[in-house]
Amino acid sequence: MAELTVAGLRTVFEVARQGSFSGAATVLGYTQSAVSRQVAATEAAAGSELFERLPRGVRPTAAGEVVVRRAGRVLAELDGALEEVAGVRDRFAGSLVASGFPTATAVLLPRAVARTRARHPGLRVALQEAASPVQVRRLRAGQVEVAVVAVGDGLPAPDLDGLRAETLHVPRGSGVAVGRAHRLADRDVLDVEDLVGETWVAGAGPAGEPQFGAWPGLSEPHIGYEARHWATRFGLVAAGLAVTVVPGLAADSVPRDVRWIPVRNPVVPDRALLAVTAGAPSGAASALVRAIREEAAALGAPATP
Structure with missing residues (x-):
């Protein structure tokens, strides 16, 4: 008789979250x-079909939802x-190297490192900045390690085969940074119009780093x-010379003389x-991923005016 496996459950969970087999394959590195x-x-273990095949992607059946x-x-x-067992074995001492692309290292990763260090003072975490393909090669x-x-x-598609990848969800969407004297600086939310x-001012950098031009959809x-x-x-x-797109991931990094404002109904890649x-992954790496996940979820509050 077929039995449920952890790998199978993780795969089904990711297929449902991504809405497609190909999306789950990218995230899981399969x-x-x-x-x-x-x-x-x-499906054999559950005795029922778990997904309904659609023209584009899939969606869970009633059994699949369960x-x-x-x-x-x-x-x-x-x-x-796994994290708790690793902690019992004292695998949180020593050093760990993490990396991210520039937008991720602006706010998310430093906060996650600080959260991890508060929980595990014996763990030293070094931080590197690099384009995504470079990070995967270093990994x-x-x-x-993370x-x-x-x-x-x-963006280039990094080779994630054999690696473990977890999708991070940031509730706060993209917005625009304007100078404090800008005509829109006193607004709490903007429309594309x-x-x-x-x-x-658009980003310019090597391939593999997310770049931001003007707001999508403008003519x-x-x-x-x-x-x-x-x-x-x-x-x-x-200086009042331009405005720029800033994802919610990095909204808290704007300096005091700049204001970040969300845009209603954003059209983003x-x-x-x-x-x-x-x-x-090691127990220490899993602990850092957990902190990254928590900090990403916390990036949902509006930026302070």
């Missing part, structure tokens, strides 16, 4: 055929148990400046934020 095998084995809901609870308990070479990477539209006629926007580093972009914004580790 091939699409491996995802199909895990789903088929779990399995996905229970799988989420089981996986959370298992991950917590495979053993130079990094990497925060971006995947999706307009409010941004017509603005001069933009013939004026790109007045390009800059690789956020400090330069914010300097141009503070289909991208995902992933925390990537080796297939069998």
Whole structure:
């Protein structure tokens, strides 16, 4: 008789979350055929089809909804148990290297490192900044244990085969940074129409780093400046020379003379934020991923005016 497995439950859970077998394969670092095998084995164990195949993607059946809901609870308990066991074995002492692309290292990763250090004072965490493909290569070479990477539209697809990848959810969407003297600076939320006629500073950097131009959907926007580093972009914004797109992930990094304002109903590229580790991460790496997950979920409050 077929039995449910942890790998099968994790796969079914991710397929439901991503809405497709291919999306789950990317996040989990599996091939699409491996995802199909895990789903088929779990359906055999459950004695029911778990997904309805659609023209584009899949969605859980009634039985699938039950399995996905229970799988989420089981996986959370298992991950917590692994962290707790690792703590008993005192695997949280020593050092750990983490990395992220520039937007992720602005706020999310420093806060996650601080949270991890508060829980495990004996653990030293070093932080590197690099484009997503570079991070994955360093992870495979053993130079990094935890990497925060971006995947999706307009970005190179890193090779995640054999690695463990967890999708991070940031409740706060993208917005626009304006100078304190800007005509829109006193607004709490903007519509896309409010941004017509603005001069933009766009990101410029190596392939693999998410770049931001003018707000998506604007007709013939004026790109007045390009800059690789956020400090330069914010300097141009503070001087009143331009405005710039800033994802909610990094909204709390704007300086005092700049204001971040969310945009209503944003149209953004289909991208995902992933925390990537080796297939069998250390207890310390799992603890850091947990802190990253918690800090990502906390990035939902509006930026303070």
